[in-house]
Amino acid sequence: MSQEHHQGFFTKYIFSTDHKMVAKQFLLLALSMAVIGGFYAFLIRWELAYPNQPAPFFGVVTPDKYNAIITLHGTIMLFFVGMPLLNAFPSNFLVPLMIGARDMAFPRLNMASFWMTLLAAGLLVSSFFVPGGPVAGGWTGYAPLSASSEYTGVKMGMVLWIISLALVFIASSLGGINYLVTVVTMRAKGMTYSRVPITVWFLLAAALTFFLAVGPVLAGAFMLLMDNVFGTGFFLPGKGGEPLLWQHLFWFFGHPEVYVLFFPTLGFCLDIFAVFCRKPIFGQKLIIGSTVVAIALSFVVWAHHMFQTGMNPTLVTPFAITTILISVPFAIIYVCMFLTIRNGSISLEPPMLWALGFLATFLVGGLTGIFLGAAGADIYLHGTYFVVAHFHYTMFPSVFFGGYAAVNYWYPKMFGRMLNRMAATIHFVLTFIFFNCVFWPLFIVGMGGMVRRIADPSFYPQYSPFVHLNIFATISAMCLIATQTIFLWNFFYSMKNGKVAELNPYHANTLEWLAQSPPPHGNWGPKLPVVTSGPYEYSKPGETEDWHTQAPSYKGEAIHG
Amino acid sequence: MNITTSKSNHELVYIALVILALVTVGASFLHLAGNENVYLIFGLATIQCLLVAFQYMGLKLEGVMVYGLVIVPLILFAILVFLCIPDISHYPLNLKL
Amino acid sequence: MDNTTTVDHVEYEVEDYTGPAGTTAGRLGVWILISSEITIFAGLLGSYILFRIFHPEWSEESAHLNIVLGTINTILLLSSNFFMMKAASAVEQGNQKKSAKLMLLTIALGLAFLVVKGFEYAAEFSHGEFPSTSTFWSFYFLLTGLHGTHILGGLIAIGILWAHAKNDNLGELKGRVALTGLYWSFVEVVWIFLFPLLYLLREGVAK
Numbered sequence: 001m002s003q004e005h006h007q008g009f010f011t012k013y014i015f016s017t018d019h020k021m022v023a024k025q026f027l028l029l030a031l032s033m034a035v036i037g038g039f040y041a042f043l044i045r046w047e048l049a050y051p052n053q054p055a056p057f058f059g060v061v062t063p064d065k066y067n068a069i070i071t072l073h074g075t076i077m078l079f080f081v082g083m084p085l086l087n088a089f090p091s092n093f094l095v096p097l098m099i100g101a102r103d104m105a106f107p108r109l110n111m112a113s114f115w116m117t118l119l120a121a122g123l124l125v126s127s128f129f130v131p132g133g134p135v136a137g138g139w140t141g142y143a144p145l146s147a148s149s150e151y152t153g154v155k156m157g158m159v160l161w162i163i164s165l166a167l168v169f170i171a172s173s174l175g176g177i178n179y180l181v182t183v184v185t186m187r188a189k190g191m192t193y194s195r196v197p198i199t200v201w202f203l204l205a206a207a208l209t210f211f212l213a214v215g216p217v218l219a220g221a222f223m224l225l226m227d228n229v230f231g232t233g234f235f236l237p238g239k240g241g242e243p244l245l246w247q248h249l250f251w252f253f254g255h256p257e258v259y260v261l262f263f264p265t266l267g268f269c270l271d272i273f274a275v276f277c278r279k280p281i282f283g284q285k286l287i288i289g290s291t292v293v294a295i296a297l298s299f300v301v302w303a304h305h306m307f308q309t310g311m312n313p314t315l316v317t318p319f320a321i322t323t324i325l326i327s328v329p330f331a332i333i334y335v336c337m338f339l340t341i342r343n344g345s346i347s348l349e350p351p352m353l354w355a356l357g358f359l360a361t362f363l364v365g366g367l368t369g370i371f372l373g374a375a376g377a378d379i380y381l382h383g384t385y386f387v388v389a390h391f392h393y394t395m396f397p398s399v400f401f402g403g404y405a406a407v408n409y410w411y412p413k414m415f416g417r418m419l420n421r422m423a424a425t426i427h428f429v430l431t432f433i434f435f436n437c438v439f440w441p442l443f444i445v446g447m448g449g450m451v452r453r454i455a456d457p458s459f460y461p462q463y464s465p466f467v468h469l470n471i472f473a474t475i476s477a478m479c480l481i482a483t484q485t486i487f488l489w490n491f492f493y494s495m496k497n498g499k500v501a502e503l504n505p506y507h508a509n510t511l512e513w514l515a516q517s518p519p520p521h522g523n524w525g526p527k528l529p530v531v532t533s534g535p536y537e538y539s540k541p542g543e544t545e546d547w548h549t550q551a552p553s554y555k556g557e558a559i560h561g
Numbered sequence: 562m563n564i565t566t567s568k569s570n571h572e573l574v575y576i577a578l579v580i581l582a583l584v585t586v587g588a589s590f591l592h593l594a595g596n597e598n599v600y601l602i603f604g605l606a607t608i609q610c611l612l613v614a615f616q617y618m619g620l621k622l623e624g625v626m627v628y629g630l631v632i633v634p635l636i637l638f639a640i641l642v643f644l645c646i647p648d649i650s651h652y653p654l655n656l657k658l
Numbered sequence: 659m660d661n662t663t664t665v666d667h668v669e670y671e672v673e674d675y676t677g678p679a680g681t682t683a684g685r686l687g688v689w690i691l692i693s694s695e696i697t698i699f700a701g702l703l704g705s706y707i708l709f710r711i712f713h714p715e716w717s718e719e720s721a722h723l724n725i726v727l728g729t730i731n732t733i734l735l736l737s738s739n740f741f742m743m744k745a746a747s748a749v750e751q752g753n754q755k756k757s758a759k760l761m762l763l764t765i766a767l768g769l770a771f772l773v774v775k776g777f778e779y780a781a782e783f784s785h786g787e788f789p790s791t792s793t794f795w796s797f798y799f800l801l802t803g804l805h806g807t808h809i810l811g812g813l814i815a816i817g818i819l820w821a822h823a824k825n826d827n828l829g830e831l832k833g834r835v836a837l838t839g840l841y842w843s844f845v846e847v848v849w850i851f852l853f854p855l856l857y858l859l860r861e862g863v864a865k
Contacts, residue, residue, distance in 0.1 A: 105683045177690045184626070185683040211690070212633060215697025216641060219705060222800060230789045232796035234705075240793045245708065248645050249701055299637055300644070312648040569747050575740040582732050586725065589858040602854045609850045617743055617843040626686070630693040638700035642707055650711040 017107035018521055023093035024414070025114050027407070030085035031488070033076050033121060038481050040073035045438075049474035051456040064152075066455035067136035072124070074139025075161070077399070078261070079168050080121050085403040086264040087172065087210070088117070091179045091203045093414065097512035098200050100188025100529050100551070102522050105181040109174055116171035120164045127160035135161035138453065140254070143235030143246040147227040155228065162225045169214045169221075176207030188511070188551075190531035195550065197510045197535040198281060201288060202267025206260045209295050213256035220249035244311055251302040259298050261395065263291070265402025266333065269355040271535075272409055273337060275508045276352035277344025278546045280536035283336040290329035297326040307375045308382040316375045323373035330366060334359075345539070345546075349506070350424035354405035357432050358397045365393030368443065383453075386446030392439045400431070404487065411491075412505050416517040417498030423490040430483040437476035441469040507547045510535045514554050529554035574616045581609045688837045692844045695808075699848055702804065706797045706855065719794040721860040722787065724778055728857040731774050732849065735809075738767035739846045742816070746836040749828065757835060758824035761816050764842070768813045775806060798856055805852060808845050812838065 016022060039057075046053075047061040054060050061069065092110065096103055104110050127134040134157040137146035141161075149155035183196065183204055223234040224246065233239020235246045274281050281287070303311065303319040337359060346352065368390040371377050381387060404427075411419050445466040450457065457463045457470065504513040511531070515523055529551035537548035585605040591598065615621045620631065710716055741763040748757035782788075782795075789799040815838050822828045828835070 106687060173694050177687050177694075180690055181683050181687045184686060211694040212637060212697060215634070215694065215699070216701030216704070218698050219701030222702070222804065223705070223796075226789060226796060226800055230796075232789045232800075233793055234796055239790075240713075242649055242709070245645070245649055245705055248641075248648070249705065252641055252701075300640060303644070314647050315644065318644075569743070571740060571743045571747070575736065578736050579733060582729070582736060585854060586729050586732075586858065589725075589854070589860065599859065602858055603851075606850050606854050610847050613739070613843050613847050613850070617739065617846075618840055623689075627689045630689050631696070634693050634696040634700060637697060638704055641700065642704040645704075645708055646711065649708040 015111065017103070017111045019092045019096050019104045019107065019110060020414070020519060022110050022114050023089050026084040026088040026092060026117070029114075029118060029121060030081050030089060030403075031491075033080040033084075034484075036125075037073055037076040037081055038484065040069045040076070042478060042481055043069050044073060045474040045477040047455055048457060049471040051458045061455065063455040064133070064136060067138075067152075067453070068134045068154075068157075070453060071135050071137060071139050071141075071161075072128075075124065075135075075165070077395070078139065078257075079165065080117075080124070082261045082395070082399045083168070083172055084117065086261055086399060086406075087203070087206055088113070088175055090199070090264055090268070090406050090410075091175065091207065093410065094512060095179050095182055095200055095203060096186070097413075097515060097519060097523060098197050098510055099183060099186065099191050100511050100524070100531065101182060101186040102524065102528075104178045105186060106178050110178055113171045113175045113178070116167050116174070120167035120171065123160050123164040123167070127157045127164070130156040130160065133157055140250060141224065141246070143224065143227070143241075143243040144237065147224060147235040147241075147243075147246070149228065158228055159225065162221050162228070166218060166221050169218055173211040173214060176211045179204060179207045188528045188531055190551075191511075192531075195531055195534045197271060198284065198287070199264075199267035199271045199510075202263040202270075202291070205291055205295060206263040209256045209263070209298065210260045213253045213260075213299070215253075216249040217253035220246055244306070244309060247306050247309060247311075248303070251305045252299070254305065255302040256295075256298045258391075258394065259294065262398045265358060265398045265405070266291075268402055268406045268409065269337065269358055270340065271508075271510070272351045272355040272405060273340045273344075274536050274538060275506050276347050276349060276355075277341050278538045279340060279344040280538055281336070282339040282342075283332075284536070287333050287336050290332045294326060294329040294333075297322060297329070301326055301373075304373050304375075304378075307378045320373060320375040324370065327366065327370060327373075334363070334366075349408075350419070350421065350428060351405050351409035351506075353425065353428045354401050354408060357428065358401040358405065361393055361397040361401065361432075361435065365390055365395075365397065368393065380449075381446065383451050384446040385442040385450050385452055388452050389439045389442035389446055392442070396435060396439070404428070404431075407491070409506075410512075411494070412501035413512055413515070413517050413519070415495050415498075416501055417494050417496075418501045418505065419494045419498060420490050423486055427483060427486040427490065430486070431480065434476050434480035434483060438473050438480055441473045445469050504549075507545075509533075509537055509547055509549050511550050514549060514551060525555065527554075570616065574612055578609055578612060581605055581612075585609070682833065684833055684837050685840070688840050692841070695844065699804075702797075702801060703851065703855065706801065709793060709797070710855075710859070713794070716794045717860055719792060720856065722782075722785070723798070723857050723860075724781065725857050725860075727774055727778050728853055731771050732853055734767050734771045734774065735846055735849050738764050738771065739843055741767065742839045742842045746839040749823070749832055749835045754823045754826045754828055758820055761820040761823060761835075765813055765816055765820065768809055768816075772806060772809060772813075775802060801852055801856065805845070805848055808848070812842050812845055816842070 012018075013021065016025075043055050043058055043061055044066070046055040047066055052060060092104070095101075132149070132154045134154070135141075135146075136152050136154050137158065145151050146158060149158065152158075183200060187193075187196070223232075226232040227234050227236060227241075233241040235241045235243050237243060270281050270287070273279075301319060301323045303315055304323040307316055307319075341356075368386070372381055372387060372390060408419060408424055411417070445463075448463075448466060450463050450466055454460075457466065501517050503517060506513075511529055512519075514529060530553055531550045532552065533548055533550055535550055539546045540548060585602055588598070588601050588605060591601075614631070620627065741760045745757040745760035745764060748754075748760060779799075787795050789796050815834075819828070819831060819835055819838060822831055823835070
């Protein structure tokens with residue numbers, strides 16, 4: 001038996017080892033960095049629509065500033081918004097709760113993981129202010145541009161960027177260790193592997209894929225750092241180096257990385273579909289099998305990012321084949337998701353809206369990837385806005401539709417209050433509309449031949465037909481960014497003023513809904529829950545209720561009497 | 562039974578490792594034809610590695626999960642190197658600037 | 659192993675958990691760390707191998723490495739690893755003071771490795787061989803440098819454990835000696851491959 005001990009302010013909020021507090025820290029970090037990343041998105045769209053005119057709150061976006069801004073937009077959105085929001089925050093909050101544990105296997109390592117990420121974010125932000133300015137080599141940092149400051153004049157900024165990325169990669173790997181060990185060793189009694197919710201499986205799949213893929217890019221980062229600082233020539237042809245090696249190392253990681261960002265959202269959507277359609281997930285084993293195949297394939301598709309680099313042409317066909325092949329397991333998962341919804345008793349609460357929106361928008365992203373994976377079509381489409389639209393139609397749904405789905409769904413458990421439903425619904429509708437208005441036109445201008453990573457389209461007379469589409473996309477982008485303030489208001493306002501939530505407002509089966517809202521330190525009462533069924537017993541024939549919690553015997557006593 | 566309770570044969574393994582290390586160095590002084598030298602040296606290194614892994618690191622006592630954690634990165638290493646050889650190692654790019 | 663786990667100094671009973679018997683959480687955690695480190699060194703060694711195949715002339719530059727010092731370093735690290743294994747056994751037998759002595763030997767041999775490496779670097783610098791001299795030297799300094807930082811990190815960890823063990827004060831840290839030994843063996847395995855790749859593919863050996 002145990003007494004919850006009193007925690008001081010610093011132990012409870014700042015230097016916390018409690019997985020729920022660490023999760024909230026990651027969430028706050030993600031939201032803060034999203035504001036910066038979103039501001040950069042605004043600047044990018046402004047320059048494209050109104051070249052060389054001073055942008056509000058910034059001034060003129062000159063070409064070298066533009067290069068820095070697109071680099072930072074990509075880096076921030078992927079590594080300081082995407083990974084904290086989709087991997088760190090949900091894994092930290094949900095994994096112990098969903099398996100019936102009291103905390104992570106290594107709580108102090110967890111805290112260290114957050115502080116490393118915060119340090120990395122600080123280093124990146126500090127690079128805005130150093131002499132020479134921030135990194136400007138694209139988020140992909142292709143050599144030789146990134147390997148020597150003689151081309152861009154950026155030295156300190158590049159070094160800080162490399163170190164910042166190395167830190168965030170190491171922090172994420174450490175987090176992954178935690179999640180994996182926790183699930184293997186700390187499942188509650190009766191929580192067999194087959195009863196673990198699919199969200200946990202997808203979070204684990206993401207963690208596993210990440211730490212298996214990150215090694216080569218860390219190796220490459222050390223080499224790039226040495227090129228910049230010690231004048232070595234790993235990636236500089238003039239010194240006997242090989243620029244394409246950087247690309248191979250980078251994309252060997254980069255491709256599995258996009259699945260690291262995609263898997264958690266798949267997990268959230270599947271669990272949300274089960275709850276809001278009152279149905280078990282269709283084809284659970286098929287989904288898990290397809291995921292395993294997809295992970296395996298994801299390690300042999302990377303060179304589809306390099307079709308036009310001048311690499312050995314013999315490599316093009318094999319990689320094109322594997323790239324087309326990898327769409328198969330994902331298509332299977334998609335069909336299973338549709339069949340999960342089919343004939344369900346659908347209730348359109350905000351989490352369900354986000355999950356449905358994800359299905360619709362990611363479908364576009366996934367299908368357009370096939371065009372790019374076909375190497376012949378890629379000859380024309382590479383480096384155009386078609387690519388930009390494709391990856392925004394995959395990344396934005398994964399990161400934001402998935403992230404908002406998770407936040408909307410688990411908000412009552414995190415804070416004990418409900419989000420304002422009207423505001424959340426309006427936020428979804430407007431985001432969905434404006435998102436499509438920003439990025440659909442980019443497919444069109446991309447097919448028209450407009451290339452990416454150029455600051456001033458008006459410089460090229462062949463792009464003059466696209467002026468109106470670019471302006472339309474920019475105005476939609478400004479509306480999209482403005483819409484997010486609805487969410488920010490809702491998130492912070494409802495923390496204290498939202499409707500008080502019941503323990504299990506959506507009548508879901510998974511274990512986390514049995515704990516208090518928010519769960520206390522140590523999560524459960526004196527006795528852990530004992531699990532007697534799987535997580536998808538919804539609408540079982542012959543039962544009075546349409547749901548069946550995984551641990552019916554758990555009484556939910558407060559941890560101290 | 563786990564790694565710390567199994568009967569230890571650390572001394573035997575140590576002697577074997579030292580001998581193998583010295584033999585490997587010696588093998589590099591042989592001038593065998595073509596690539597045989599490389600195979601011999603790395604074959605010996607692999608045996609040393611397996612000795613350390615199975616005996617010192619206790620791999621022989623671990624379950625499927627740990628074997629998987631060791632084997633999968635090695636497979637990924639092979640994939641990375643073999644798929645990049647046509648590009649990095651054999652592509653006729655003779656840029657001696 | 660008793661029946662409780664501690665979360666933030668609060669004890670809870672663990673009979674309710676269904677983890678597997680045998681591999682503890684700590685050990686699994688270190689293996690996952692090792693798995694991840696294998697991929698990092700795989701990236702570096704893989705890059706070196708890719709370059710090396712394309713540059714057979716590197717065997718001349720490799721001949722400049724001091725094979726005697728390299729062999730001495732190999733034996734030093736092997737011996738250090740051996741004593742760490744004995745230290746872990748000593749802890750399991752309950753003899754913390756003996757394990758402290760063995761850990762001290764481990765640290766001494768590890769430090770000796772770093773000192774020899776330092777001499778090698780100094781000699782190489784005095785011959786005008788720097789990281790920026792050629793890509794072979796870039797790889798040499800990066801690979802041995804990264805390996806050296808891993809050794810340094812390991813030595814710090816072993817040092818902390820030694821400080822506790824010499825006063826019979828390991829307490830909760832007892833299991834960590836074997837775990838650190840596991841990490842230390844991994845560092846050894848990296849060197850087992852690093853040494854031939856850098857030192858032994860010399861002129862007349864590899865085409």
